[in-house]
Amino acid sequence: MRQIILNILIAIAIFNGSSAALAQELQPQQAVPKRWMLEGWETDFSKATIRYNEVVDVIDRDNIPSIDDPQFKPVAREASIPDNEPVIGLDLNGVARAYPLRIMMWHEIVNDQIGDTPIAVTYCPLCNTSIVFDRRVDGKAVEFGTSGKLRHSDLIMYDRAQQNWWQQFTGEAIAGARAGEKLKAYPSRLMSLKLFRETYPDGDILVPDPRRIEQMGRNPYVGYDKSAKPFLFRGEIPDDINPMMRVALVQSPTPVGVALPLLQQQGEVTHEDLIFRWSAGQASALDRGEISQGRDVGNIEVVRQTDSGEEPVVHEVTFAFAARAFMSDLTILQ
Template sequence: MTTDTSRALLKPRRTGLVAALALGSLLAVTASAGADPVRWSMEGWKTDFEQSSVDLARIRSGGPPRDGIPSIDNPVFEFVPGHDALAPNEPVVGLTIDGDARAYPLRILTWHEIVNDVVGGVPVAVTYCPLCNSAPVFERTVDGRVLEFGTTGKLKDSNLIMYDRQTETWWQQFTGEAIVGEMTGQMLELVPVRLQSWAEFAEDNPTGRVLVPNNESMRDYGRNPYVGYDSSRPFLYDGQLPEDIDPMERVVIVPRDDAEPLIVTMNTLAEAGAWSADGLAFTWTAGQASALDTNRIDQGRDVGTVLVTRDGEDVPYDVTFAFVAHAFHPGVTIVGK
């Protein structure tokens, strides 16, 4: 792909999914050609491509080059009181560690995908993959070493592949697994977070802080560059689709230590309001806008907020699409489909 085309994927003037889909054929060709360690080495990667846990042919270009979607490495925050940039229904990743409460708006994460931060003294990577609507947060310390993460510009199963700047190992964002390079097989530790509305976070954390852009003019923050995506079809995805369910239906996935993850549709939870299984308590409340619907995020349709707890304590979970759950956990039944 030409440099100009790669840059075009990042420019704020992009009108949304329609423009992206127009590039689909070109992306498919370049992605296929890019699944080549020799080519990747020519791009400047120092990754050990002889070590991997996945079929390298499944890795494809997402368009932008390495760090073409720039991570935020020196995050700036404002206190909740008086912050007026966010509409009440805008989605944020709410994270609290040792009393340190911070909100990471999807209006910012959409354009940067990774925030390297330290919260409550714990180095964390706050991540968001728009194509999967997945927003896991991970501890950045592995074997006593603090890693810093960036974007590779690559995808597998439509999901962001991150890399750490210390070893240039490639990591799958959805699972937190190192899939290519020196640290292959290592797993990042998940941190419990809430994908919730700004109003909910602000009410629960009146003394908390909220991420703000380092440079307000860098992107058109608040605009959704993937207009209509969550009512469309998976993009840059070549895997199998799940049966008997819309591939873009939202599902909630909860990892379990000694068992397969529990996956349940958002519709099931919305209809029930409160639902439980395997000692987990799920609650659904209205008031959170989809970040992948209309041109302006705060005008997106209401998809609601899910909270998952065990014995009253938050547990790690993710809100993603059915096709993503099927791609990474093909043998697991989706409850409610």
């Protein structure tokens, strides 16, 4: 754990949607930490769905810089990234794009646009949670940045329009004028570069931000997914499952998770109309110092069986501690 903390501090030093109905009720008005006021936030802190003592201050706002003008190239021309490295694969409006974790690790948010749809591609290393959101709020596209704060070890994003704070794990605005509203999420999946290339041979891949080119391929969280407990986590550790166990999680309409060992053993797990599938070939981004050297945790796909066939489902492959922190009554098949 000491080495993990050291690596994270090194990483910090290097850096020097359509909204829906209310997801949760607002909390009674509460005292705002003085530090947040000194940091110059313009957030309406009189509205929140969380207790402010759940928030952990880590680094300054935007010290982990979002990518706001993403550049891409055909995946067929990508020759520098090993085949087993993980990417966030997205197929939206007939356009397929890959966002390598070797880039997302150092930026966490990509403000992108596919056709007429503005999206935020997000990744939180401490939860291993990747989710793609529609970044329209009240019908207008907004940019998202990193707040430098965590809740349940998960990234708190903020929008640069009103500076509302948004929980990456749920897509919910947890503080600000939009508190309680929720961003729309689109189906995406963590997959190896090789699998993305085979599935979408005409797809594109995000190219590195020149400001962070030297960090590409490195994992600043060495050994994190094999540690005994999560970093900077203040919640209750689950006692019925390894807190750092990967879980394929579907949040709605009825939350359910499937533990990685069960998927590895069976290859396919069916729960009601959901089908969870696993195949080998993807390296863990949070294991070894070089991402491509990480152990094989495989590719997970989640689809819903319908009368017209299979449809991709919004899901994430996260750690058990995070799944339980945000959904205490979650059923995890294991």
